[in-house]
Structures are given as C-alpha cells and as structure tokens.
Amino acid sequence: MVLPRAARTQRRTRIQEEKEELILEAALDVFATHGFRGSTIDQIAEVAGMSKPNLLYYFRTKDAMHRALIDRVLYNWLDPLREFDAEGNPVSEIRSYIRRKLEMARDFPRESRLFANEILQGAPHIEDELKGPLKELVDEKAEVIRSWAKAGKIAKCDPYHLIFAIWSTTQHYADFDVQVRGVLGEERSGEGRFEDAARFLEQLFVHGLEIREGGVDAV
Amino acid sequence: MVLPRAARTQRRTRIQEEKEELILEAALDVFATHGFRGSTIDQIAEVAGMSKPNLLYYFRTKDAMHRALIDRVLYNWLDPLREFDAEGNPVSEIRSYIRRKLEMARDFPRESRLFANEILQGAPHIEDELKGPLKELVDEKAEVIRSWAKAGKIAKCDPYHLIFAIWSTTQHYADFDVQVRGVLGEERSGEGRFEDAARFLEQLFVHGLEIREGGVDAV
DNA sequence: GTAATGTTTTACCAACCGGTCAAATTATCA
DNA sequence: TGATAATTTGACCGGTTGGTAAAACATTAC
Numbered sequence: 001m002v003l004p005r006a007a008r009t010q011r012r013t014r015i016q017e018e019k020e021e022l023i024l025e026a027a028l029d030v031f032a033t034h035g036f037r038g039s040t041i042d043q044i045a046e047v048a049g050m051s052k053p054n055l056l057y058y059f060r061t062k063d064a065m066h067r068a069l070i071d072r073v074l075y076n077w078l079d080p081l082r083e084f085d086a087e088g089n090p091v092s093e094i095r096s097y098i099r100r101k102l103e104m105a106r107d108f109p110r111e112s113r114l115f116a117n118e119i120l121q122g123a124p125h126i127e128d129e130l131k132g133p134l135k136e137l138v139d140e141k142a143e144v145i146r147s148w149a150k151a152g153k154i155a156k157c158d159p160y161h162l163i164f165a166i167w168s169t170t171q172h173y174a175d176f177d178v179q180v181r182g183v184l185g186e187e188r189s190g191e192g193r194f195e196d197a198a199r200f201l202e203q204l205f206v207h208g209l210e211i212r213e214g215g216v217d218a219v
Numbered sequence: 220m221v222l223p224r225a226a227r228t229q230r231r232t233r234i235q236e237e238k239e240e241l242i243l244e245a246a247l248d249v250f251a252t253h254g255f256r257g258s259t260i261d262q263i264a265e266v267a268g269m270s271k272p273n274l275l276y277y278f279r280t281k282d283a284m285h286r287a288l289i290d291r292v293l294y295n296w297l298d299p300l301r302e303f304d305a306e307g308n309p310v311s312e313i314r315s316y317i318r319r320k321l322e323m324a325r326d327f328p329r330e331s332r333l334f335a336n337e338i339l340q341g342a343p344h345i346e347d348e349l350k351g352p353l354k355e356l357v358d359e360k361a362e363v364i365r366s367w368a369k370a371g372k373i374a375k376c377d378p379y380h381l382i383f384a385i386w387s388t389t390q391h392y393a394d395f396d397v398q399v400r401g402v403l404g405e406e407r408s409g410e411g412r413f414e415d416a417a418r419f420l421e422q423l424f425v426h427g428l429e430i431r432e433g434g435v436d437a438v
Numbered sequence: 439g440t441a442a443t444g445t446t447t448t449a450c451c452a453a454c455c456g457g458t459c460a461a462a463t464t465a466t467c468a
Numbered sequence: 469t470g471a472t473a474a475t476t477t478g479a480c481c482g483g484t485t486g487g488t489a490a491a492a493c494a495t496t497a498c
Contacts (some may be wrong), residue, residue, distance in 0.1 A: 015475070037256070038255070038256030050476085052456090052457085053478080054475075056457065062457090066279065075330075112337055117336075120335055120395070127397070135401060159421060168387040169390035173388035178349065179349055182346065189412065197383075208423040259483065269446085271487085275486085275488085287475060
C-alpha cells in the first residue's frame with residue numbers, strides 16, 4: 001500500500017534514510033542560495049538526481065522539506081554558543097567562541113546562508129524559534145557575560161550587542177562570501193582569508209573588551 | 220505611437236518621472252523582502268497601485284526593474300565609506316563611519332536588505348560592481364587605514380577585515396532585524412537599540428584599535 | 439479643437455509552479 | 469518463488485508567472 005510519508009510511524013527503511021538524507025542535502029544547496037520562495041521543487045529534485053514526484057513521496061510539500069531542514073540544522077548551529085562556559089576564562093572563552101563561529105562559517109557556509117535567507121526575509125518559518133529557544137539561550141549567555149563584566153574580568157558592555165557583533169562578523173564570511181572574495185581579489189581569496197579574519201577579530205574583541213586601566217571605561 | 224521605454228531617448232515626461240519613482244519605491248519594498256527570484260511583478264504592481272502591464276510599460280522586464288533599482292541605490296550606499304577622510308583624525312573617522320553606517324541601517328533598512336539578498340544569492344546581478352568600483356573604493360580606503368597604522372595612530376591590523384567588521388556589525392541591525400528584535404524581546408526593541416548598538420560598537424572598535432602601550436600589539 | 443503622442447487597460451499566452459494520481463517497477467521476506 | 473509492501477515514474481491539473489498585443493483612453497502641442 002502507498003502510505004503518505006507522515007502516516008508511517010513504523011521504522012524507517014534503509015532506502016528512506018538514504019533518500020531523505022540525499023534530498024535534505026540537495027535542499028540545503030538550493031534553499032541556501034535562493035531562499036524559500038526563490039527555490040523550486042524541480043530544482044531540488046534535479047540536484048538530488050531524482051524525479052519530482054519521487055521527492056514528494058518523501059516530503060509531501062515544499063514546506064515540509066524546508067521545515068525538516070531547518071529543524072535538522074538549527075540545533076547544531078547553536079552548539080558554539082551553548083559551549084560558552086561561565087566557569088572558563090572570559091577572554092579565552094570569547095576568543096574560542098569567535099574561532100568556532102569562524103570555523104563554522106568556513107565549513108558550513110550553506111547552513112549559515114540558509115538562516116541568513118530565512119531571517120532576511122522576515123523569518124516566516126522560524127519566528128517561534130527566535131523568540132523561544134534562541135532568546136533563552138542568548139539570555140542565559142548574556143547573563144554570564146554581564147557577570148564577567150561586573151567581576152571586573154572584562155570591560156563593561158552590553159552583552160547582547162557583543163553577541164550580535166560576534167555573530168555578524170563571523171557569519172559575514174559565509175553569507176557575504178562573494179563580496180568578501182570580490183573585494184579581496186583573486187590572490188587573497190584562498191582559505192587563508194579565514195586565518196586573517198580570525199587574527200583580526202580576536203585582536204578586535206580581545207582588546208576591545210579589555211578592562212581599562214584607571215577605572216571607568218566609558219567611551 | 221507606442222515606443223518601448225528603452226527606445227525613447229528624448230526627454231522624460233512628468234508622468235514618467237513620477238511613475239518610475241513610484242515603481243522603484245514599490246520594487247524596493249518587494250525585492251528587499253523576497254529577493255529577486257522570490258519577488259513577482261504582480262506583487263510589485265500591487266504595492267505600486269498599478270496594473271502589471273502598466274508597470275511593464277515603464278520597465279520592460281523584471282530584470283530591468285531590478286537593475287534600475289540597484290543602480291540607483293548602490294551609489295548612495297557607498298557614501299559613508301567615500302567620506303572616510305585620510306586627513307582626519309583616525310579614531311574619530313572610524314567612529315563617525317560606524318555611526319553613519321548604523322544610521323543607514325536604521326533609516327534605510329530596505330536598501331541594506333536589497334544588497335544582502337543579492338549578495339547572499341551569489342550576486343548574480345552585481346558581480347561586476349563588486350569586483351570593479353567597490354573593490355577600488357575599498358582598496359583606496361584600506362590604504363588609508365594601513366597608513367594610519369604605520370604612522371602609529373591606530374593599532375596594526377588588516378584594514379580589509381576591519382572594513383568587513385564595520386560593515387557586518389552595522390548592517391546586521393538592518394538585515395537581521397527580526398532576529399535582533401526577537402532576541403532583545405519586546406521591551407528592548409524600540410529605537411533605543413540603535414543607540415545601544417552605537418555605544419557598544421564605538422567602544423569595541425575604538426578600544427580594539429587603540430595603540431597598545433609597550434610596542435608590539437600582537438594578540 | 440484636433441492630431442499626434444503618451445498612458446492605461448483588457449484579454450491573452452506559453453512556460454512554470456506545487457502537487458496529485460494511478461500504474462509500473464523494485465525490494466523484502468515468508 | 470510468490471505475495472506483499474515500498475519505491476519510482478509519466479501523465480496530468482489548476483493556479484501563477486513573466487510577458488505581449490491591441491485597443492481604449494488621456495495628455496500635450498499646435
């Protein structure tokens with residue numbers, strides 16, 4: 001019998017696992033470069049090397065594909081922030097957070113662009129995640145940063161905007177890759193740009209957050 | 220006679236000026252939120268309050284509309300960088316560059332998102348601009364920053380990555396607005412967030428680029 | 439006023455879109 | 469092996485898309 005994918009509660013077939021994997025991989029490619037509305041099922045099917053109805057056998061709608069993809073990617077995407085450790089040394093925590101985010105921009109640029117597209121277009125599919133789990137995680141880590149500042153371990157600053165700054169500067173190398181490479185030119189567009197970026201950003205944030213000698217650190 | 224818009228080399232009518240203005244305004248709205256492929260002519264026509272064929276009388280293709288919009292917006296978008304003054308005081312130049320970019324993110328978020336969408340999706344329509352005029356302008360300003368560093372007025376750093384960092388942190392507040400407001404929560408989502416951001420970013424960049432006492436400023 | 443030009447609308451088209459259906463094919467397992 | 473369930477395909481559908489044709493309508497210049 002032909003059961004719609006969603007109705008099958010039993011164990012998944014080997015073929016199912018493989019094909020769903022294949023489809024999500026292709027979907028990541030397509031959604032990341034064209035956004036949800038700009039992507040077509042045919043495109044994804046072609047990248048995945050299968051026919052459109054076949055693809056729709058595994059995910060019944062374009063929306064279901066997108067949602068499955070987001071769910072799968074979102075959790076891991078927040079790993080670096082989750083590892084941010086209240087007990088650790090502030091400077092090295094921030095430094096390694098930057099490095100890890102930059103590694104993700106280098107190694108998983110499609111994932112970064114998937115979210116960038118989604119948020120840029122008003123986050124119609126993940127607004128709940130933003131205001132729920134994401135906000136809670138950021139609130140928690142912002143509190144950690146604030147306590148560091150209060151303890152005099154780093155300069156006083158708005159922890160939310162600090163997190164935004166780390167997000168934006170690092171993800172820039174994934175999301176705006178074409179621009180970065182266009183501006184740097186052919187010869188500086190090798191993988192070395194991530195090393196240069198890491199060096200610069202660590203300098204910027206570490207010095208920028210260093211406690212100021214002589215008390216007040218207002219600008 | 221009905222001449223296609225492009226063939227008319229003569230002076231433009233009052234109506235033409237008005238309608239083209241109206242259309243580009245609507246196009247900015249739509250392209251900025253959905254990207255090129257995700258936008259439809261019908262949508263733009265509706266926002267502009269005119270019929271689709273009427274709209275196509277002024278811009279013969281969707282592509283032509285998009286190109287006209289980009290051309291119109293790109294030049295002004297680079298104004299703040301252009302004003303970056305080699306003769307000025309380094310710290311206050313950088314500081315006012317940040318402030319102006321942040322003001323643009325606040326006052327012209329659609330323009331920012333238009334480019335963000337375009338670049339995110341591989342910059343298919345503006346690659347030449349990136350590698351040409353934009354690169355030249357950045358090269359020029361990077362040289363200025365480098366000379367400041369050499370003269371010991373600011374810390375040594377990669378000027379290109381500095382510019383990227385300023386771009387990304389400021390544009391973040393336009394492009395990722397939904398996320399920013401989602402994370403900050405209702406009560407902190409007023410216009411005040413731009414003030415907070417400005418304060419944080421000025422602190423970050425000014426302190427982060429301050430010359431280190433005692434010679435070497437390696438991280 | 440009227441003729442020429444500029445603007446808008448109605449009706450339309452072919453291609454594409456997300457999605458369905460039923461039949462054909464393949465894998466699984468007793 | 470054969471029955472059964474899982475997978476794949478081609479043909480198709482109604483709605484949308486970018487874009488056209490021609491005629492109706494408005495504006496301008498003389």
